[in-house]
Amino acid sequence: MKLRQIQELLEAELLWGEDLLDEEIESAFGSDLMSDVLAFVREKTVLLTGLTNAHVLRTADMLDVKCVVFVRGKRPSPEMLEMAKERDIALMATKHTLYVSCGKLYAKGIPGVNREE
Numbered sequence: 001m002k003l004r005q006i007q008e009l010l011e012a013e014l015l016w017g018e019d020l021l022d023e024e025i026e027s028a029f030g031s032d033l034m035s036d037v038l039a040f041v042r043e044k045t046v047l048l049t050g051l052t053n054a055h056v057l058r059t060a061d062m063l064d065v066k067c068v069v070f071v072r073g074k075r076p077s078p079e080m081l082e083m084a085k086e087r088d089i090a091l092m093a094t095k096h097t098l099y100v101s102c103g104k105l106y107a108k109g110i111p112g113v114n115r116e117e
Helices: 003-009 034-040 054-062 078-087 098-107
Strands: 013-016 027-030 045-049 067-070 090-093
Touching: 003 067, 003 090, 003 098, 013 078, 027 098, 034 054, 045 054, 045 098, 054 067, 054 078, 078 090
Parallel strands: 027 045, 045 067, 067 090
Antiparallel strands: 013 090
């Protein structure tokens, strides 16, 4: 699924990264624990989180995550937007909860990340 389809599905506002909307995503991972993100996430994964601190973008950058979706109406700071631009990471914000957002993606065929993979 392309990032633009994820944006539509989650009724998300694109905060930055219009040129990345054609990136292909193969899985999704929702967490507020960046240690879990480090343990499970792989390339071509969209990260959904309610955290809005710089550690989220540093973690996403290390794992080559192309998009972070902030849930529950959370919005990143201007400093985070600049970090995302520097790291070429798309940012979106949705009003949906983490649970609902992940459920919407799963229902449309985006698998979650499993430890066994």
